Amino acid sequence: MLETLLNVEEYGSGTGPDLFLRLTSPLRSPEHYDHALAQELITRHAALRERLTAAGVEPSWQPPRVVSESAPLSVMALATSLHQHYLPRFRHLALVLMPESVASETAWSQWVERAVRGPFSPQVRWVCPDPIERNAFKQVARGTPRLIHTCVAGLNMAAALEEISEAAGDLETPQGRFRHLFVQMSRALGAGDLQLAEQCRTEAVAMAGSQGWRHLQVVAQIALGSGLLSAEGPQAALAEYRQAEAVALQAQAEGEPSGARLLLQARLAVGSALVASADWKHAASVYEQVAVLAAQIGDLLMELEGWRMAAWCHEQAQSWEEAWYCGSRALETAQLMDAPARQSSTLGYAGACLLRLTELAHFSDKRTEIEQQMEHLLGPVWQPTSPGGTQA
Template sequence: MSLNAVERRLLDIRDAWTSFTGDPGKRLLVWEMPSSSYRLAECFFEAQKFEVEYATQDLCIVFKEPFEHSIQYARALKQVLAGSYATSRADIESEGIPADWSLPPDEFPDSAYGFVQAVRSFGSRHHQHFNHLAAILMPTEVSDEAAFAGWLARALAAKLPERLRIVVLDPAEAPRLASLSGDGDPRVRHEHLALDVLAVAQETFAQERVAGPAGAFRNMLMALVSLVEKGRVEEVRSKAADAYAFAGSQGWSDQQAAVAILVAGAQLKEQRHDEAIATYRIADDAAKRAAEAGNPAGRQLAIQAKLGEAGAHLGAARPADAAHSYDDAAELALAIPDLIIAVEALRMAAFCRARMEDRDGAIVRGRQALQIGNRLRPEVRNITSLPIAASDLMNVLDPQRAERIKALRGDAEKQSASLLAETETRIAGLERTTGRDAFDAVERDLAVADVAIWREAEGLLQDVVAGGGADFQQDFDTARALLGFAWPLGAGAAEAFALTVDAPGASS
């Protein structure tokens, strides 16, 4: 039976993996790849549990916990290791293997060394059932790249045995472990893994044939998407013409809109603003036809086309035309309603009005964005563009005062980062310390000092706001009520005040 596109990539990953594990001098693998390819790599790690062609008889344990600071990270990894083993006991015993390993919370320190010892403890109990044991680190967030690299260096210094390996995935679009890979340590292997998920999708669709027009168009569209990523505009337009005409022959106006939006995006990449505008208008016409025919995708595609047109106008230094297009997009979004897109469209309309020195127009749209933001669920607001819209409104109302607020945030972030760096230095001296007291003291000191930084920043912020005009104060209070302490000082402030009951301004 022939392998599919995903399985062929998993074989490629296996070859790279066995090259690493086959080198007895290596302990740490930094695998640099596009973050869009992470899922493929994770599939490979998970597949090691099964009898498949790309299995290696190695045991890979994936850890996705975020890195906040070194103590938290080590503790979280140990908890996941113990927890995943506990939930797998029945499966282990079903294979006739005694599931009698355990990891008491305080058996090893909350450090990189402690985590390595915990993994070694597990490995020593079950070593006869695998070739290599690998800890795969895929943190969802990293608060400080230098601190994370330092944690990895200390893990490497814990003298891993040959059969124990650590693997870290590093995003190719924003590598964060160059310092670790570039120090010439012979135990570290840095490798760029070229995994093109778009090519995988294209090959999959080509291999899994769908009969009829839908299958033919799907292949056309995938080829077009691939060409947009790598080809020139002329090539994209030629390929798109066939797909657009085919979709039209089938009465698929929504797909015609999608094709036109792809072409316009390729034109924008080459700074062909007027061509992109014309193409976005073609997409808009097709989207309207789809909406009139009762296709629910039509209205969303019309919004995309209008936002694209606005962006092209802005790229061509025509803020007035862009403002009108953003207004149109906001109106379309509110009609659905798509409140998140409406907020973004109004934010950009306000931005364009400010560029035109239309202060009143910018204020009106900024306030509209806040009003719509009030209709969003509280937990959603801070992950939309609403915080930026609020800050932009403050900047229009009083540019100097808004700049002072921005500087306050920057200063507090620098102080918080410096505090974390000092704390990480202190943590590095605790690698083999037994008992929790020393680690708890460091975490307590970090929390207290960080809260003090943000409390001071909040106090200064309130002074700045109090000195502003009535409109400035009123709109600030509206935005703060919507966004909480995460605005305008950022997530650091929100996290710090979450630790205190008597945070400044909490009663307002």
């Protein structure tokens, strides 16, 4: 919702009296962040020239001249100058700080505290979105109650979606009824009401089945399974995923065009539950089936993922030969992909798995070959930064 508000306000459709500018420079250190923001503010204004013109505003602001290189203008000084230049067009200038990365939560809160205690213009505001579970600015806000206003967005999106579904109407039609049941099931899962969620799933699956909507049956069962995975554990989820798999097989047998894709999605879900159960042998088998299915429908990305996860599961089961075979198949699949697709895939984890296997005597002579292949496919810096876990 915040992203939507900023997009509306920044790109010419906003009707509010304030100018919002989003700044995303990384915070590498509190000492250098101000300079990075100042440079980005100048760049952001330049990028907005056309939109300001379209809104009837002459984009004639120029950054004030720097007195000396040793005393560069702060981002607040630039923002104040920018706001004064466009008076009375904009009531306030709101700088929305959304750094793409921060050195640490401590560095982030230190900079915010320094900024709010420093020189400022009443017409320039800092807006610092902060996830409530992180709450990095809690102590800063307590120490500066007159300078910081905290607004907690108490949103209940599940309830909002249900209201939207009700307002959309057509609840007496199969389409409308399924939509509303699915929304209600999602809300029940979020509230931890598994009994209601299962009731909604049962009715939704029956509704979809009566209409021949196999894809919606699968969607409803996978959605409930995902909720059960965290609430009741992998075995409860696996039972639901297996039902979704059975429906997908039925769709495939009936010649439904989406049958293979539905089966692929269902088996990916089954695999995730088996991994959560540490049932490595059966999980590896399912992911091998995923790879074969993906190859049949021409989905190279999922074919690679199937072989990659199968290799990882075999590695956990200490089935070294099978792990090597599946990992090698992942690399073979990657060779059929274009460079951008490889870069966005999990190929690096497949390579890391094979590299770990070369630590075994049986595969030790393959290490140089694997390193060369991976550098050819992904470049010299190809190894993932977090080598552990499934990375599913």
